[in-house]
Amino acid sequence: MRNVSFSVVRGKTHALVGESGCGKSLTALAIMNLLPQSAIRCCERLSFDGQDLASTNERHMADIRGNKIAMIFQEPMTSLNPCYTIGNQMQEALLRHRRVTRKEALDRAVFLLEKVGITAAESRLKQYPHQLSGGLRQRVMIAMGLMCGPPLIIADEPTTALDVTIQAQILSLLKGLQQEFDMGMILITHDLGIVARVADRVSVMYCGQVVETGDVTQIFENPLHPYTQGLMDCIPIPGKTQRGEHLGSIPGIVPTPIGDMTGCTFRNRCPFVSKACAESDVALQEISAGRAYQCLLSPEVCAQNLRGGVAV
Amino acid sequence: MSDAVLQISDLNKTYMVSAGLFKGKRSLKAVNGVNLVLEKGSVLGLVGESGCGKSTVAKLILRLEGLTSGRISFDGQEMSSIPRKEVARRIQPVFQDPYASLNPRKPISSIISLPLRVHRVGDPKSWPHKVEEIMDIVGLPPRFRHSYPNQLSGGQRQRVAVARALIMRPEIVICDEPTSALDVSVQSQILNLLMDLRKDLGLTYIVISHDLAVVEHLASRVAVMYLGRIVEEAATEDLFKRPRHPYTQALLTSVLTPEPRLGLPDTHLGTTYPNPIDPPQGCTFHPRCPKATELCQATAPDPIVEAGRLVECHHPETLAD
Numbered sequence: 001m002r003n004v005s006f007s008v009v010r011g012k013t014h015a016l017v018g019e020s021g022c023g024k025s026l027t028a029l030a031i032m033n034l035l036p037q038s039a040i041r042c043c044e045r046l047s048f049d050g051q052d053l054a055s056t057n058e059r060h061m062a063d064i065r066g067n068k069i070a071m072i073f074q075e076p077m078t079s080l081n082p083c084y085t086i087g088n089q090m091q092e093a094l095l096r097h098r099r100v101t102r103k104e105a106l107d108r109a110v111f112l113l114e115k116v117g118i119t120a121a122e123s124r125l126k127q128y129p130h131q132l133s134g135g136l137r138q139r140v141m142i143a144m145g146l147m148c149g150p151p152l153i154i155a156d157e158p159t160t161a162l163d164v165t166i167q168a169q170i171l172s173l174l175k176g177l178q179q180e181f182d183m184g185m186i187l188i189t190h191d192l193g194i195v196a197r198v199a200d201r202v203s204v205m206y207c208g209q210v211v212e213t214g215d216v217t218q219i220f221e222n223p224l225h226p227y228t229q230g231l232m233d234c235i236p237i238p239g240k241t242q243r244g245e246h247l248g249s250i251p252g253i254v255p256t257p258i259g260d261m262t263g264c265t266f267r268n269r270c271p272f273v274s275k276a277c278a279e280s281d282v283a284l285q286e287i288s289a290g291r292a293y294q295c296l297l298s299p300e301v302c303a304q305n306l307r308g309g310v311a312v
Numbered sequence: 313m314s315d316a317v318l319q320i321s322d323l324n325k326t327y328m329v330s331a332g333l334f335k336g337k338r339s340l341k342a343v344n345g346v347n348l349v350l351e352k353g354s355v356l357g358l359v360g361e362s363g364c365g366k367s368t369v370a371k372l373i374l375r376l377e378g379l380t381s382g383r384i385s386f387d388g389q390e391m392s393s394i395p396r397k398e399v400a401r402r403i404q405p406v407f408q409d410p411y412a413s414l415n416p417r418k419p420i421s422s423i424i425s426l427p428l429r430v431h432r433v434g435d436p437k438s439w440p441h442k443v444e445e446i447m448d449i450v451g452l453p454p455r456f457r458h459s460y461p462n463q464l465s466g467g468q469r470q471r472v473a474v475a476r477a478l479i480m481r482p483e484i485v486i487c488d489e490p491t492s493a494l495d496v497s498v499q500s501q502i503l504n505l506l507m508d509l510r511k512d513l514g515l516t517y518i519v520i521s522h523d524l525a526v527v528e529h530l531a532s533r534v535a536v537m538y539l540g541r542i543v544e545e546a547a548t549e550d551l552f553k554r555p556r557h558p559y560t561q562a563l564l565t566s567v568l569t570p571e572p573r574l575g576l577p578d579t580h581l582g583t584t585y586p587n588p589i590d591p592p593q594g595c596t597f598h599p600r601c602p603k604a605t606e607l608c609q610a611t612a613p614d615p616i617v618e619a620g621r622l623v624e625c626h627h628p629e630t631l632a633d
Contacts, residue, residue, distance in 0.1 A: 019495040020466075134362075163361040164522055168566040172576040190495060193568030197576050216572040234500035236529035237569050238552050243529055246507070247500040 004210050006203050008184040010151060013175075015187045015199035015216075021254055023208040024188045028154045031186075032071060033061050049151060067097040070145035074157035076137035080129040086140055087125030094147045105147075112143040116173060135166040142174060149181060156188045171198055192235060196220055201290070204228050207254060207265035210284065214291040224293045224302040226270045264296070272297060272305060317483060317516055318350035318373070323382035325368055329589065340589050342368040344540035346382075350484070355510065355517040357531030357548065359524060359563065363588060365540040366520045370486050373518070375399050387483075401431055404477035408489035410469030414461040420447075420472055421457040427480045442479060449512075450475045450505060467498035474505065478513070486518045491526060503529060524567045528552055536560050539588055539596045546621035556621070556628040558601050595626065603627045 004027055008014045016024045030041050031053070046054040048069065053061070065071075070093075073079040081089060090112075091105040100108075106125070113121035116139040129137060138158065145153055155174065159167040175198060178185050187199055195202055196216060203213040204225065212225040223229045233248025241247065252269040264270070267277040276296055286292040287299050295302065325343040330336075342365045350356050358366045371377040373384060375396060384391040391399070404427075407413040414423055424443050428434075444454055450471045461469055470490065477485055490506065491499040503526065509515060521527050527534055528548060535545040536559065544557040555561045565577040586592055592599050598608040607626050615624045619631055 019497060164524070164566045164568075165361060165562060168568070168577055172578070175576060191568070192496065192570040196570040196572040197568050197574060220570055220572045231496060232570065234496045235570060236500075236503070236525045238525055238528040238564075238567065240569075241529060243548065246504050247529070249500040249504060250497040 004203075004205070004208075006201075006210065006213065008152065008186055010184050011179065011182045012200045013178065013185045013187050013198055015189065015195045015202045016205055017189060017192065017195050017202060018205035019190060019254055022205045024190075024205055025156055026208075027205075028071065028156055028186065028188055031154065032065055032069065033058075034065075063097065066093040066150075067148045068150050069152045069154065070148070070150040072141050072145045072153065072155040072158050074160055076134065076141045077129065079141065080137060082129050085126055085128055086132070090125070090140070090144050090147060093144065097148050108147060109143070112146050113140070115146075115177065116140075116143045117169075118143075134162055135170070138162060138166075138170055139173070142170070142177070146177065146181070150183065152184045152186070153178070154186045154188070157190070158187075159194065160189070160191075167194075174198075192220075192231060204231070209265060209294065211266065211295075212293040213284075214293075218291055222303065224287075224299055225266075225295050226272055226297075226302070226305065227266050228293075229302075229305065230269075230271075264294075315352045316349045317352045317387055318348070319383075319385045320346060320348040320350075320369075320373070321383045321385075322347060323369070323372060323384065324380045325365075325372055325377065326380045338589055341540050341591070342588070343372065346537075346540075346542055348535060348542070348545075350516060350518065352483075352516055353510075353514055354533060355519060355531045357527035357534040358518060358520045358537060359522060359527050359534060360537035361522065364537040366537050367488055368540075369537075370405065370488055370518065370520055373484075374403055374405055374486060397431065401427075401480050402482050403484045403486065404480060404482040406470075406473050406477050406485060406487045406490050409493045410466060410473050411461075411493065413473055414469055416461050419458050419460055420452075420464070423461070423472060424475045424479055427476065431480065433480070446475045446479045449478070449509070465498075466494050467501055470494060470498075470502050471505065474502075474509070478509065478515075481513070482515075484516045484518065486520070488520045489522070490519065492521065492523060499526075506530065524563060525569070536563065539586065539591055541596070541624065542622070543597065543624045544622065546623075550621055554629065554631070556623040556631070557597075557625050558603050558627075559597050561629070562600075597625075 006014055016027060018024055026035070026039070029035050031046065035041055043054050046052065087106065087109055090109040091102065094100055094105045094108060109125060110121045113124060118124055118136060118139055132140065158174065159170050162170060171194065189195060199216050202216050202219045203210045204219065204227065205211065206227050212219065212223065212228050219228065223232055230248065230250040234250065236247055250269050255265060255268065262281060263278040264282045267273045282294050282296055284292045284294045323343055323346040327340045327342055328337040329340050346369060348356070358369065360366050368377065372379050386394060421440070421443050424446060425439050428439050428442060447454060452468065452471050452475065456464065464472065487506065491502050494502060507530065510517060519527060519530050531548050533545065534548050534551045535542045536557065537543070538559050544551065544555070544560045551560065552564065555564055586596065586599065594610050595608040595613050598604040601608065613624050613626045615622050616628065
């Protein structure tokens with residue numbers, strides 16, 4: 001992961017989107033300082049609510065984790081502890097971070113379970129994770145993340161394991177709660193449909209780098225980077241793509257980020273590759289406030305490529 | 313219909329599940345009276361939420377499970393009268409997760425040629441040639457012959473799974489969530505491959521998926537399943553243009569297309585998918601249905617067949633003129 005920068009405002013959603021292995025989840029872990037031992041974090045600035053997270057010690061970080069920044073993980077079955085009841089796990093964060101009694105923590109848990117649309121909340125608290133369905137578990141995860149009322153929530157593929165009907169419900173639930181509690185949200189996903197419907201701002205990641213960033217309408221209506229354009233072509237849309245016709249595709253596979261990485265990382269899959277792409281690193285160029293992309297081609301040429309269709 | 317290659321009528325599968333330590337067993341109707349016709353060269357999409365029985369239907373067709381009652385006839389012959397081995401030769405599956413469905417300890421050539429060895433097709437000396445031929449068809453470079461699955465990417469593994477399914481030149485290929493474990497850019501490669509193969513080899517597909525966009529793209533007919541029953545079945549175009557069953561409508565609205573201005577849809581579906589061990593009385597969909605009436609609670613609707621499409625609802629959307 002290299003040179004990733006973005007910012008999240010309260011009440012807004014910033015989406016990180018990209019294929020598996022592009023560094024979306026590592027970005028989230030880096031913010032939380034939960035990286036595996038073999039990874040080294042170095043950054044110019046990582047500030048949260050005015051505090052510098054890059055230089056805080058582990059103890060202070062533990063105070064922030066779960067308290068100020070909460071995380072919702074992808075697999076509710078593996079991230080909930082099967083040996084403890086839902087209630088026990090929900091109270092844990094609040095008891096750790098706040099001076100509250102068990103009774104108060106319990107009340108807060110019931111309140112939040114009802115907020116996320118779980119009926120008979122009190123009896124649910126005594127149940128174990130395996131007794132709940134996938135959708136319910138994910139709701140419990142969300143409620144658990146909200147226990148301390150965090151200003152920032154990181155949702156790592158919150159609906160990937162769920163059915164489409166439940167996915168829509170969970171997403172509108174998250175969005176509603178975000179408005180209600182005025183939280184910032186970092187949404188990590190590979191599903192462009194979710195990004196389009198939920199996010200305010202988008203960063204497209206490829207091979208550990210942000211290749212394009214902008215407002216959600218800009219990214220979807222006028223994608224500039226060849227990779228973003230390619231991704232948009234890949235998705236079948238009912239009513240828009242011709243049935244049975246070939247979908248656009250990006251040839252090749254994501255390169256491994258091991259070894260020398262000079263030049264544009266997308267060059268061996270890019271239809272507009274030129275000699276210059278391999279020679280030097282490509283900088284993220286900003287074309288207007290909050291809109292940037294990483295390609296040697298000028299924005300005009302990129303926009304033209306889009307209209308001409310991507311030649312494969 | 314004369315060119316029906318597979319005909320399923322009133323298919324039932326009941327599992328006996330334990331209801332608790334001392335409570336004995338209860339029956340679970342995974343598939344409950346399913347009728348389907350698969351025409352030669354067509355693509356049938358099977359959609360529904362998890363637990364609705366779509367994979368069970370696939371297993372019954374593959375004869376990986378025995379059916380409780382009903383009939384499956386394959387090419388005019390009763391399925392149960394066809395030897396198990398012959399069924400395996402003529403109907404092949406491609407499974408969801410190419411990380412789990414390939415033996416990690418066998419090289420690619422051995423994985424792909426396994427069906428040839430099992431069925432003792434032709435001269436063993438011709439096998440390597442056949443493997444190379446099929447690898448070329450699915451777009452795998454010959455140098456992968458001696459690689460192991462862990463050296464391949466997800467898309468390449470799924471190509472291996474497709475090659476293994478096709479080496480016996482089956483008549484029907486059942487794709488159970490063929491792309492849901494893959495990235496979008498790889499998904500489109502595999503979808504393109506599946507469509508090319510159908511054209512070139514004249515295959516018939518059954519595509520099982522919860523991704524309606526994928527089904528819309530591949531299938532010529534779509535069947536929507538809910539709690540073991542087919543609640544709506546129609547040609548893809550008709551179904552997507554004018555869904556008649558409220559459940560199909562809800563499914564279609566919950567597809568998130570990449571259109572940023574639309575916002576999130578409201579499906580009006582309650583939260584809970586009912587427990588299939590005790591399904592609701594009457595129409596099984598009524599607790600989640602916005603149109604439910606007393607009639608729906610009391611009696612289950614009969615299938616209505618109109619204009620080449622089937623719907624099972626008391627209050628279906630009217631057909632356009």
